[in-house]
Amino acid sequence: MSSTAMKEKPRAAETAGLSAPTVRVKRLPQGEGLDLPRYETALAAGCDVRAAVPEGEPLVLKPGERFMVPTGIAIALPPGWEAQMRPRSGLAARRGVTCVNAPGTIDADYRGELKVILINHGAEDFVVRRGDRIGQLVIAPVWQARFEEVETLDETARGEGGFGSTGV
Numbered sequence: 001m002s003s004t005a006m007k008e009k010p011r012a013a014e015t016a017g018l019s020a021p022t023v024r025v026k027r028l029p030q031g032e033g034l035d036l037p038r039y040e041t042a043l044a045a046g047c048d049v050r051a052a053v054p055e056g057e058p059l060v061l062k063p064g065e066r067f068m069v070p071t072g073i074a075i076a077l078p079p080g081w082e083a084q085m086r087p088r089s090g091l092a093a094r095r096g097v098t099c100v101n102a103p104g105t106i107d108a109d110y111r112g113e114l115k116v117i118l119i120n121h122g123a124e125d126f127v128v129r130r131g132d133r134i135g136q137l138v139i140a141p142v143w144q145a146r147f148e149e150v151e152t153l154d155e156t157a158r159g160e161g162g163f164g165s166t167g168v
């Protein structure tokens, strides 16, 4: 990371009228020695997470295979925030490797190890080595709504149209 990125205080959330949350990160034994998530550029939205597969024991994802890759970290988000586990576009574009469940949802009350559920949509084996950057975390505010059961919903111009109803 550039030292400029480190010195600048987080700005994007402040633009939206919120102050940046503090996310507590716990390094798990299998994450020993790996870099913790960090923003690589001043206004990056995501922080890369790394594969905590054992040293010298790379994981091989054959075409079509998927695997829940450990990251060696657990986090505590403050209430009202979520983390999204998203694919890295470079891996997607170059290798066809993405997250099956993108964006993965990390709940504020989850304390287990973060995992990246990778799938290899490419035509070649994809090798994951210890420390490889396999996904990125985006921290975002989230609401818990009140759900209210009703008999009828208000009418709209769209009505029940969806799934391409407006054409291509």
Ligand SMILES: O=c1ccn([C@H]2C[C@H](O)[C@@H](COP(=O)(O)OP(=O)(O)OP(=O)(O)O)O2)c(=O)[nH]1
Residues within 6 Å of the ligand: 085, 101, 103, 104, 105, 106, 107, 108, 110, 113, 114, 115, 116, 117
């Ligand atoms: O890509 C992901 C998605 C989820 N999780 C963790 C954090 C999240 O809080 C927990 C549960 O995820 P989710 O709610 O999507 O899973 P579920 O299948 O609905 O399981 P549960 O019944 O445990 O909520 O799993 C990850 O580590 N990586």
